[in-house]
Amino acid sequence: MRDIRYPIEGVIYHPEERARGYLERSVWRPQTVGGVLRETASRCPERTALITDEGSLTFRELDELTDRLAAAMLRLGLRAPDRVIFQMGTTIETALALLACYKAGIVPVCSLPQHRQLEIGALIRQTGARGYFVQGDFGRADLPDFAAQMMADYPGVEHLIVARGSASQTGHAMGSMIDGMPLLQAREQLFGNEPGCEDVLSFQLSGGTTGSPKIIPRFHAEYLAHALACARRYRLDETERIIWALPLLHNAAQVYVLMPVIAMGVSAVLMPRVDVPRMMELIDQHRVTRAMSIGPIAPQIMAYPDLARHDLSSLRLFITMSAADHLERHLGVPCSNLFGITEGLLLGSPADAPDYVRHHTQGKSGCVEDEIVLLEPESETPVKPGEMGELCFRGPATLPGFFNAPDANARSFTAHGFYRTGDMMTAHVVDGDTFYTFGGRLRDNINRGGEKIGCEEVEALINTHPAVSEARLVAMPDPVYGEKGCIFIIPRPGSLAPSVPELGAFLVEKGLAKYKCPERVEHIDAFPVTKVGKLDKAALRTRIAQVLNREAAMRRESDDDQD
Known part of the structure; x- marks a missing residue:
């Protein structure tokens, strides 16, 4: 018998047989x-x-x-x-x-x-x-x-x-x-x-x-179990x-x-x-053991010049969305990457996971019944091992459907009930377990004269530059190639953002193809975020387009004056 006492019209509930199985197998909490x-x-x-x-x-x-x-x-x-x-x-x-x-x-x-x-x-x-x-x-x-x-x-x-x-x-x-x-x-x-x-x-x-x-x-039932499975994953x-x-x-x-x-x-x-100096004080004062950065916190920590005056010895793990290796070197505290989506999947790694898993993947789910597949975009064909594909999942915490949104539901699931995230991932097998590395959004790339440039790939390399605290790459309009790459950089305290030639030389030395190197560098103090607190790349694209338009207008005025 179902334990739904207050049904809501428009909500898609998990089918009764499936829900009963989740409860019997303890992947839901009754x-x-x-x-x-x-x-x-x-x-x-x-x-x-x-x-x-x-x-x-x-x-x-x-x-x-x-x-x-x-x-x-x-x-x-x-x-x-x-x-x-x-x-x-x-x-x-x-x-x-x-x-x-x-x-x-x-x-x-x-x-x-x-x-x-x-x-x-x-x-x-x-x-x-x-x-x-x-x-x-x-x-x-x-x-x-x-x-x-x-x-x-x-x-x-x-x-x-x-x-x-x-x-x-x-x-x-x-x-x-x-x-x-x-x-x-x-x-x-x-x-x-x-x-x-x-x-x-x-x-x-x-x-x-x-x-x-x-x-x-x-x-x-599912939300409690979902959170506790993640907690177990993090020990x-x-x-x-x-x-x-x-x-x-x-x-x-x-x-x-x-x-x-x-x-x-x-x-x-x-x-x-978000107040990084106060956060460091509170970690010390209350002997905090776990800290987390989803959004702007990690870059601000990287740019904070007085970190050494705080006692962070109580911290057992700092969890961040990306660049955990970069943050770990800066903090001297175990750090690991994460991935989370409100539709029902959490990936992560504990402090004792291998460095490669913590730093170069987003980890794995803590729920044994979560199923993950990587599909070729806009298809239901699995990618070959080692190839990047769209992350799709189903499991005890996967939403059965958006509220009152039949059109969105029709687009959002595969024929086998896997939720399509629109996020690109690559699977890696380490010691018999499969972990997933984030590769960007399906549309988060630059089309430079027909050559596709994955923004996250370039960002990951630039974030290892000694003068860079955090960097984000977006497409900027170009009259010849259609699009080129513009990198927005928050420099480290006391450092200047590298120039385009300096950054290009650094990236080529790292092994990046030259055509993928950003062709403009913009200094920025903080990245814009959306109203749900996520990085707003659309705002960055708008910003650089406006800068280019102003520069073009100034050139036209200068040409007119010379005439």
């Missing part, structure tokens, strides 16, 4: 997130769960406060499986709000504070949201006022809850809701109303860089302390941090924003 938190709070009530500069919470406090908030939401009029928009940063209040929703069966729509009318409007229309959580003190943005405007445009959104700020006339202060709900009454109200383990936990957003994000339903144990400085609403924050915290009893240090 529990809910709320139930697991209660068990952990009972086992280690006074252990610290979450740490911030503003204060900390024990597991007992985390469990009690989320019970009270969950019941307060039900008293307010929200009901499972209502959807609620989230625009909150990385704070204890965000963790409380998320976990309270998970306990009540209310489904967070994991948006970001940076999203505006187009994104939020589309998400409200797509999900039929009835509630709205905002953070009242997020930067210079007035999120309560923005939410009130959106609610005026979409009257179906009835309930506004404001954390870390006073409630507006149309909203409710989250702190007051908790204070007004006695614990005993809260637990009586929640009893019997909890979601089932196969119910939807949250609506995560796809990481696409164009158009409206697709909505990815994640489920209690994580309950003595660990993790640090996190990126959005807490991201899928990465949930699977790498929040789920292990509540399920294993590990502790997490939360930072409201």
